[in-house]
Amino acid sequence: MPKYIDIHAHTNFKAYEEDRDMVVSRALDDDTWLINIGTQYDTSKKAVEMTHEYGEGVYATIGLHPIHTTASYHDEAELGDDGKEFTSRGEIFDKEKYRELAREGKVVGIGECGLDYYHLSEDSIEKQKVAFIAQIELANELGLPLMLHVRNHSTDKTHNAYFDVYELIKKYSTIDGIKGVSHFFAGNVEDMKRFLEIGVYISFAGPITYKPKPEICDYEAVIKATPIDMILADTDSPYVAPVPHRGTRNEPIYIKDIVAKIAQIKGLNEEEVASQIVLNAKRLFDI
Numbered sequence: 411m412p413k414y415i416d417i418h419a420h421t422n423f424k425a426y427e428e429d430r431d432m433v434v435s436r437a438l439d440d441d442t443w444l445i446n447i448g449t450q451y452d453t454s455k456k457a458v459e460m461t462h463e464y465g466e467g468v469y470a471t472i473g474l475h476p477i478h479t480t481a482s483y484h485d486e487a488e489l490g491d492d493g494k495e496f497t498s499r500g501e502i503f504d505k506e507k508y509r510e511l512a513r514e515g516k517v518v519g520i521g522e523c524g525l526d527y528y529h530l531s532e533d534s535i536e537k538q539k540v541a542f543i544a545q546i547e548l549a550n551e552l553g554l555p556l557m558l559h560v561r562n563h564s565t566d567k568t569h570n571a572y573f574d575v576y577e578l579i580k581k582y583s584t585i586d587g588i589k590g591v592s593h594f595f596a597g598n599v600e601d602m603k604r605f606l607e608i609g610v611y612i613s614f615a616g617p618i619t620y621k622p623k624p625e626i627c628d629y630e631a632v633i634k635a636t637p638i639d640m641i642l643a644d645t646d647s648p649y650v651a652p653v654p655h656r657g658t659r660n661e662p663i664y665i666k667d668i669v670a671k672i673a674q675i676k677g678l679n680e681e682e683v684a685s686q687i688v689l690n691a692k693r694l695f696d697i
């Protein structure tokens with residue numbers, strides 16, 4: 411059993427093109443396993459390919475991120491600046507293509523999928539929902555957990571993405587018991603409780619180590635209220651590196667700083683929290 415599992419990293423992205431093997435090997439040598447997350451077909455395929463390049467300890471999820479359902483978004487850390495025309499095109503979730511991809515490697519979940527109300531307008535929400543429902547259906551069919559991305563608008567509170575995701579899972583998921591995990595959780599205690607009610611784990615990322623801004627998200631209250639057997643941790647590499655690495659490119663070995671913060675907030679022993687989180691991840695992803 412490893413000491414840590416980073417349940418959500420993107421070492422499959424362009425940001426690691428120069429030193430990908432070093433980053434992944436550094437994690438494995440440090441007793442840290444990782445799950446690479448697909449965000450569209452190309453990055454999903456790369457995540458699956460990487461499961462073949464490494465032995466035990468490197469897994470993949472495949473799916474279509476809500477921001478990639480429209481043509482407006484392009485991230486250089488993810489895709490690089492070449493192939494821009496192709497990669498920034500809105501992708502329609504093709505269930506058959508992803509179903510085939512799921513057979514090609516150690517695929518342990520579907521996503522990242524969900525709803526992102528941060529950048530986008532009302533008309534894109536419909537597209538996001540269509541893609542999300544199709545991914546819930548694929549997860550049902552393959553018996554895999556959902557890797558959820560949920561994000562609210564920073565000021566407009568008329569829509570709550572957490573509530574909408576909760577409702578869609580409740581309506582469409584046919585999986586018994588545990589249905590997935592909400593990575594980089596930034597909702598409130600009520601959103602968290604609703605997720606627990608439908609069997610969705612709560613995963614915390616680097617921002618829990620930043621200077622608290624409870625008016626935006628009260629991580630301390632949420633972490634204290636989440637039962638330890640439902641908590642996971644993720645780096646979301648290359649983004650949101652935890653303190654003391656904030657502002658640099660993130661990588662899976664920094665998961666330990668996030669786990670240490672969870673232990674500190676909960677007032678529990680760090681080693682015990684680390685091993686409990688590993689157990690939770692192994693249970694959810696069947697690894």
Ligand SMILES: [Zn+2]
Pocket residue numbers: 418420447522646
């Ligand atoms: Zn991600």
